[in-house]
Amino acid sequence: MxxxxxxxxxxxxxxxxxxxxxxxxxxxxxxxxxxxxxxxxxxxxxxxxxxxxxxxxxxxxxxxxxxxxxxxxxxxxxxxxxxxxxxxxxxxxxRPTLQHTxxxxxxxxxxxxxxxxxxxxxxxxxxxxxxxxxxxxxxxxxxxxxxxxxxxxxxxxxxxxxxxxxxxxxxxxxxxxxxxxxxxSTKTAAVEALMNRLEHAAARADGADQPTGTVGEMIMGIPAAEILEVERQTLALIPVGRHGTxxxxxxxxxxxxxxxxxxxxxxxxxxxxxxxxx
Ligand SMILES: NC(=O)c1ccc[n+]([C@@H]2O[C@H](COP(=O)([O-])OP(=O)(O)OC[C@H]3O[C@@H](n4cnc5c(N)ncnc54)[C@H](O)[C@@H]3O)[C@@H](O)[C@H]2O)c1
The missing domain is CATH 3.40.50.720 (NAD(P)-binding Rossmann-like Domain)
Incomplete structure (x- = not known):
């Protein structure tokens, strides 16, 4: 350069x-x-x-x-x-559009x-x-x-x-x-940490993890399983088959x-x- x-x-x-x-x-x-x-x-x-x-x-x-x-x-x-x-x-x-304020x-x-x-x-x-x-x-x-x-x-x-x-x-x-x-979709350290927490939460019966912190604020109130579904749909759209760095x-x-x-x-x-x- x-x-x-x-x-x-x-x-x-x-x-x-x-x-x-x-x-x-x-x-x-x-x-x-x-x-x-x-x-x-x-x-x-x-x-x-x-x-x-x-x-x-x-x-x-x-x-x-x-x-x-x-x-x-x-x-x-x-x-x-x-x-x-x-x-x-x-x-x-x-978040889903109708859940925005x-x-x-x-x-x-x-x-x-x-x-x-x-x-x-x-x-x-x-x-x-x-x-x-x-x-x-x-x-x-x-x-x-x-x-x-x-x-x-x-x-x-x-x-x-x-x-x-x-x-x-x-x-x-x-x-x-x-x-x-x-x-x-780009895997920053914050996104990766959040996804790990959500996977643990979704594996529990209630799936009701409420993440905190910068990234967590963005999805506050949305059940872990729904966010993981967005993650799944995002990956499915990427022919290269992975997130960016x-x-x-x-x-x-x-x-x-x-x-x-x-x-x-x-x-x-x-x-x-x-x-x-x-
Ligand atoms: N990570 C992804 O998958 C992805 C995908 C598409 C676009 N982007 C965009 O790329 C950029 C960086 O993404 P990231 O994942 O590193 O985001 P991030 O949330 O980790 O970092 C964004 C930074 O912007 C700062 N910021 C937010 N509002 C501010 C304000 N009012 N004044 C000053 N600073 C402010 C935050 O404090 C934070 O340090 C963002 O614009 C994001 O929307 C990210």
Whole structure:
């Protein structure tokens, strides 16, 4: 990959896919600003990077414009510029549509669409002024394959896919590319731990496990057996026959963030084991 003296913001980088993207970018020599709402996990993530001085963390709620402005401001203060924005913060509130409430719908849109809008709007004037930018959004394969229990999440991620094409056209003349990586089901450590707990719960007669924590919040109140059914349906859709890895998503995001992807813009790149094609 080609990166000439670049600085990147990666949102939602405290763990999972975001942290894997940050690690891959750092291995390519990119300076990093990690943004996340979870300050404890973010601190732990920053500490995993060796050589520390080229990596900072900014704890902020990026679903507010104030949080996004703070992230971009601190990045420019620390490193003088921002070349790359990876809009990875997100996460679903996964449940049957009629079990959503106004609160869970707003939470889904806040996490997955407003974080992207706010960070993009905060960084664009700076990128325009410098005549260079790479914006890489993390969307979702479920927008294309209509995965069970994902309708509201898809409304938010579909917004991200749509934003990609419009921004790409509008800012192509400013040296800025805008693309989206759409992951299929990806086994982060958190997802794997949750699935193990659910399998134990479903094996018990009541099957009534109520997981807690970041991933657990997304499916609170949904019986373990139903979530495992979504998992089964997801795998059945993937010709390659397995979930993706965080490194596979990071690899695609890194290409789109690199200097050498200059002629690629307005694209949604599925990294999905073939669960939708074309
Ligand atoms: N894991 C999958 O199977 C999968 C599939 C398709 C798409 N995705 C998307 O990929 C991205 C990363 O996925 P993951 O599984 O690593 O997710 P995750 O939930 O483990 O991590 C998301 C990160 O975003 C942060 N975040 C959420 N809201 C925020 C806010 N308002 N401000 C700042 N930070 C915020 C969280 O604290 C968390 O660290 C997400 O956008 C997710 O929707 C994941």
């Amino acid at each position: 080609q990166f000439s003296d670049r600085t990147a913001i990666v949102t939602g980088a405290a763990h999972g896919i975001g942290l894997a993207i940050a690690q891959r970018l750092q291995s390519e020599g990119v300076r990093l600003v990690l943004g996340d709402i979870d300050s404890d996990k973010l601190k732990g993530a920053v500490e995993t990077f060796s050589g520390g001085s080229d990596v900072i963390g900014v704890a902020a709620d990026l679903s507010s414009s104030g949080g996004a402005d703070q992230l971009v401001r601190e990045a420019i203060t620390a490193f003088g510029k921002v070349d790359i924005l990876v809009n990875n913060a997100g996460g679903g509130v996964i 106004e609160e869970t719908i707003r939470a889904t849109l806040d996490r997955n669409l407003w974080t992207v809008l706010n960070c993009t709007l905060a960084v664009l004037p700076h990128m325009i002024e410098r005549g260079y930018g790479r914006i890489v959004n993390i969307g979702a394969e479920s927008v294309r394959n209509g995965l069970y229990m994902h309708a509201v999440y898809n409304a938010a991620k579909g917004g991200v896919h749509g934003l990609t094409t419009g921004l790409a056209r509008e800012f192509a003349g400013n040296g800025i590319t805008v693309n989206t990586v759409a992951p299929g 965080v490194e596979e998503i990071a690899s695609a995001a890194t290409y789109l963030a690199s200097d050498e992807s200059a002629f690629v813009t307005g694209q949604v790149l599925s990294v999905n084991g073939g669960s939708s094609m074309l």
